[in-house]
Amino acid sequence: MNNLLTVEKVRVCYGELEAVRGVSLSLAAGETLGLVGESGCGKSSLGRAILALERIASGKIEFNGTVVSSLKGAALKQFRRQAQMVFQDPFGSLNPRLSVGAAIEEVLFVHGIGGSRAARRERAAALFEDVGLEPDWLSRYPHEFSGGQRQRIGIARALSLEPKLLVADEPVSALDVSVQADIIQLLKRIQRDRGLAYLFVGHDLAVVREMSNRIAVMYKGEIVETGTTDQVCDNPQHAYTQKLLSAVPDIDKAFAQ
Amino acid sequence: MTTQPEQPLVDVQSLSVHFGSVAEPVRAVDGVDFQIFSGEIVALVGESGSGKSISALALAKLVPEPAGRIVGGSVRFQSLEKQKGAGSACFQGLEVLKLKSSELRKLRGARIAYIFQEPATSLNPVFTIGWQIGEAIRLHRKGVHVKQEVEKLLTSVGLPDPARAAQAYPHELSGGMQQRAMIAMALACNPDLLVADEPTTALDVTVQKQILDLLVELRKTRGLSILLITHNLGIVANVADRVYVMNNGKIVESGDTRTVLLTPQHDYTKKLLKAVPRLHKTA
Numbered sequence: 001m002n003n004l005l006t007v008e009k010v011r012v013c014y015g016e017l018e019a020v021r022g023v024s025l026s027l028a029a030g031e032t033l034g035l036v037g038e039s040g041c042g043k044s045s046l047g048r049a050i051l052a053l054e055r056i057a058s059g060k061i062e063f064n065g066t067v068v069s070s071l072k073g074a075a076l077k078q079f080r081r082q083a084q085m086v087f088q089d090p091f092g093s094l095n096p097r098l099s100v101g102a103a104i105e106e107v108l109f110v111h112g113i114g115g116s117r118a119a120r121r122e123r124a125a126a127l128f129e130d131v132g133l134e135p136d137w138l139s140r141y142p143h144e145f146s147g148g149q150r151q152r153i154g155i156a157r158a159l160s161l162e163p164k165l166l167v168a169d170e171p172v173s174a175l176d177v178s179v180q181a182d183i184i185q186l187l188k189r190i191q192r193d194r195g196l197a198y199l200f201v202g203h204d205l206a207v208v209r210e211m212s213n214r215i216a217v218m219y220k221g222e223i224v225e226t227g228t229t230d231q232v233c234d235n236p237q238h239a240y241t242q243k244l245l246s247a248v249p250d251i252d253k254a255f256a257q
Numbered sequence: 258m259t260t261q262p263e264q265p266l267v268d269v270q271s272l273s274v275h276f277g278s279v280a281e282p283v284r285a286v287d288g289v290d291f292q293i294f295s296g297e298i299v300a301l302v303g304e305s306g307s308g309k310s311i312s313a314l315a316l317a318k319l320v321p322e323p324a325g326r327i328v329g330g331s332v333r334f335q336s337l338e339k340q341k342g343a344g345s346a347c348f349q350g351l352e353v354l355k356l357k358s359s360e361l362r363k364l365r366g367a368r369i370a371y372i373f374q375e376p377a378t379s380l381n382p383v384f385t386i387g388w389q390i391g392e393a394i395r396l397h398r399k400g401v402h403v404k405q406e407v408e409k410l411l412t413s414v415g416l417p418d419p420a421r422a423a424q425a426y427p428h429e430l431s432g433g434m435q436q437r438a439m440i441a442m443a444l445a446c447n448p449d450l451l452v453a454d455e456p457t458t459a460l461d462v463t464v465q466k467q468i469l470d471l472l473v474e475l476r477k478t479r480g481l482s483i484l485l486i487t488h489n490l491g492i493v494a495n496v497a498d499r500v501y502v503m504n505n506g507k508i509v510e511s512g513d514t515r516t517v518l519l520t521p522q523h524d525y526t527k528k529l530l531k532a533v534p535r536l537h538k539t540a
Contacts, residue, residue, distance in 0.1 A: 038461045039432070147305065176304045176488045181532035203461045206491070206534035233536060247466040249491035250536045251518060 003062075004029045004164060004197050005050065010059035012045045019045040021221035022059065029164065032191065032198040034212030034229065036205055036244065042221040043201050047167045050199065051083050052076060064164070081111055084158040088170035090150035094142040100153050101138030104128075107160045127156040130193075131186060148179035155186065162194075169201045184210050206248050209233050217241045264335055265292035266449055266482050267316060272330035274311050274320055285311045285325065287506035293450060298476055298483045300493040300514070302529065303503035309486050312503070313452045316484070317369045318353055318361055327354055334368060334449075366393055370443035374455040376435035380427040386411075386438045387423030393445040410441040413478075415471055433464035440471065444479070451475075454486040469496050490533050494518055502526045 005027040012020035020042040027033045037043045048054040050061055052068050061068040063083060071079050087093040094103055104124040105117075114120035125135035131152040142150060151171060158166055168187065172180040188211070190196060202208045208215060215232040217225040217240065225238040236242045272289045275282035286308040293299045303309045314320050316332055332353040353364065373379050381389060390410060391403040398406075404423075411419035414437040427435055436456060443451055453472065457465035473496060475481045485497055493500050493514060500517050502510040502525065510523040521527045 038463055177490070178304055178488075178529060178532040181534070184534075204534070205462070206536045209536065210534045244463065245536065247462040248536050249462075249465070249469070249489065249495045251491050251494040251530070251533060252535060252537060254491070254494035255515060255519060 006062040008060045011057040013057040030195045032212045034208035034215040035201045037218035041218045081161040083165040084163040086168040090154040131156045167199045266295045267293045268333040300485045300497035300500040307503045308506040366446040369450045370448040371452045372439045376439045390442045397446045414441045450482045452484045
């Protein structure tokens with residue numbers, strides 16, 4: 001299989017603390033890999049390392065045949081066009097003093113896409129439409145939107161550079177259940193339309209299950225179990241995966257007793 | 258569990274809370290009835306903006322004024338057999354919405370306490386956990402040995418090293434430990450009702466389970482009644498005895514948890530249920 005992303009024995013350290021301890025994984029184009037674990041397990045550090053937002057202590061990250069950790073300058077910028085991030089807290093990741101249109105246009109401007117200002121504006125409007133927002137709202141500011149709308153804005157911004165990979169770090173954890181379901185549907189539709197690959201980072205296996213083709217379970221900096229979504233959720237092998245599964249407040253489980 | 262099932266601990270009748278202008282108000286809570294019986298865990302379910310948090314705040318007349326106005330209805334607290342010293346007489350069948358601020362101060366903390374979604378923002382970063390829990394004891398429970406009581410409370414919420422936790426500042430504790438400390442603070446004056454507003458939304462699933470287990474345990478050990486506000490029906494299914502489903506300021510469906518979740522009648526309840534991600538696919 002031709003992998004879009006290959007992670008080999010990657011370690012991320014913060015001083016003495018080894019947050020990611022020799023993790024290997026791979027991701028094919030158009031595929032979703034769920035990365036599950038608790039706060040502090042290293043899943044976000046790994047996600048950030050994959051996007052070259054975190055320096056790796058050792059190991060190798062390869063994206064589309066290029067080694068990410070060695071990238072600098074223009075090549076790094078080129079890589080960033082292809083691999084983007086969606087954050088948990090869309091409000092925290094939007095500049096409150098910038099209209100949301102400007103926030104998207106800025107990305108295009110920095111990367112020299114879209115040509116003229118008018119063309120960039122047009123592109124932002126198209127992106128807005130694609131994520132289910134009214135293009136008229138581009139002149140509004142982040143505080144004028146609901147949590148779910150802000151996450152749509154975050155997704156639109158991440159899509160603006162037409163990446164091949166989206167790292168989504170707990171993108172729905174801060175949202176209401178029904179909004180959560182809408183955003184999950186949106187992410188799935190966008191994946192179908194654009195053939196994007198997702199690294200979907202989360203702590204709730206029920207949510208990760210909805211999204212993923214395969215799941216990797218991370219615990220204390222290491223991946224303790226990987227498999228297809230059904231394997232991991234229906235027949236977990238590792239004790240920690242079993243613990244995670246039993247912690248999910250599941251409706252069916254509650255009434256099965 | 259319930260000693261007097263016919264007499265609710267809290268009886269809310271046609272409660273209405275409006276925001277915005279008087280001429281064109283936003284009816285955040287629009288004629289809501291609900292009851293909480295002693296020792297019961299009741300869930301109030303709905304999405305952001307459904308009015309569930311505002312309804313819960315109205316129980317202690319905590320609706321932010323003047324932005325919001327309680328425009329009608331009643332919130333009646335029954336007095337329990339449980340004697341609370343000299344003050345107990347004035348709590349006989351208390352009409353909360355008619356209380357003066359001095360009386361409200363006695364109600365808040367002593368009869369009803371709140372915990373919220375984000376423990377870090379509810380805790381004051383510049384005081385120790387012990388000081389903050391002790392504050393309520395110093396104000397409301399004269400003559401109690403504060404340090405001992407604080408450690409007792411911290412033990413009861415499952416903090417492994419209560420003496421150390423008491424001396425810690427909020428940032429030195431994990432999210433789960435912070436929420437435990439908040440619960441300890443809420444219990445400081447031995448309330449009858451704990452309102453838990455999305456208490457685990459900011460927490461990991463494994464920590465969430467621990468906190469929910471703790472709430473269930475406190476109901477058992479203390480006979481605490483709990484109003485649990487959440488948008489997660491999975492939590493409701495696992496924890497609550499009864500559930501009220503709220504949408505656009507109105508309660509659209511209510512009943513015992515099993516009945517409501519297994520045989521939902523209202524479209525909105527069905528929609529909420531459909532949105533819940535399931536762990537195992539059932540055809």
